[in-house]
Amino acid sequence: MVKVGIIGATGYVGAELLRLLLSHPKVEVAALSSVSFEGQEISNVYKTFLNKTNLICNSMDDVVEKCDVIFTALPHGLSEDIAKKAIENNKICIDMGADFRLSNEDDYEKWYGKKFSQPELHTKSVYGLPELNKEKIKNCSLIANPGCYPTTIELGLMPLLKNSLIKLDGIICDSKSGTTGAGRSLALNTHFPEENETFAPYKVGAHRHTPEIEETLSVMANDKVSITFTPHLLPINRGILSTIYCTPKNKVNLEEIYKLYVEFYKDKPFVNILPLGEIASIKNVRLSNDCYISLHLNHREDQIIVVSTIDNMIKGAAGQGIQNMNIILGFDETEGLNLIAPAF
Structure with a gap:
């Protein structure tokens, strides 16, 4: 052991x-x-x-x-x-x-x-997003486990960036998180009376995860990527949902984009692409190491909308850390992580 x-x-x-x-x-x-x-x-x-x-x-x-x-x-x-x-x-x-x-x-x-x-x-050190850096992780003894918001956004955009399908500026990342993401230390904005029965953004335009997201997306695109990132606190304990807006370089067919995502993530055990017409939800992933992604176009069909959701405490933190450990030690990537979200 x-x-x-x-x-x-x-x-x-x-x-x-x-x-x-x-x-x-x-x-x-x-x-x-x-x-x-x-x-x-x-x-x-x-x-x-x-x-x-x-x-x-x-x-x-x-x-x-x-x-x-x-x-x-x-x-x-x-x-x-x-x-x-x-x-x-x-x-x-x-x-x-x-x-x-x-x-x-x-x-x-x-x-x-x-x-x-x-x-x-x-x-x-190696940035520990297994879906991006698995081969590097295998031979590394110092891992930087990704942030929770970045995990949703990076997994949501990677197929588009790797295939040069979207413009690299003007990407909008609108993210919502449960309050466990703020940690256990006491703070007024996560105090129950302040957080319950409300919903608001915080650190607008200045959240510390911004440079991490931009750096990793730029590695994926092999070119500089800039984003606008706005996080929000939800009155729930756990879960993150990011709605990401990006502009395609050319006219796109959503069915082709869907096939691209399914193929891209076919050997990534924790990333699940929902059928077209369905919408990813925090409920899908709570208490699991899964990421659920749904794909959409706006009514003009000139903007791709990606919805990406994880449990911020598992795929966004502890579960991803264990996934990295499994890869380094030569275990099956899913060892100890075969967790299924509650049905209700």
């Missing part, structure tokens, strides 16, 4: 990782860490783990020492030094945060207010 550990185990992403990893048939969760709850059993923090595990939250060094695979589920700016120690000790590190998602240090400083603390590591 491969020994895995989670640094930042008591945040929402860390807890979701633990929930999924405890059911993975080929790994053993050997250690956890949490600064806020060090010395406490994880079941004291989340009762869902009562009688499921007696693991105690210890130090970060304990996780690095005991484990073959280390997941860092931490705020930005805290994973680089841990990753360095892990790599020096021949361990695999999968960073669930933002520290390795951007290749350009100037972009990281602009959007996150920090410089790279371990710049040499950034030449060794």
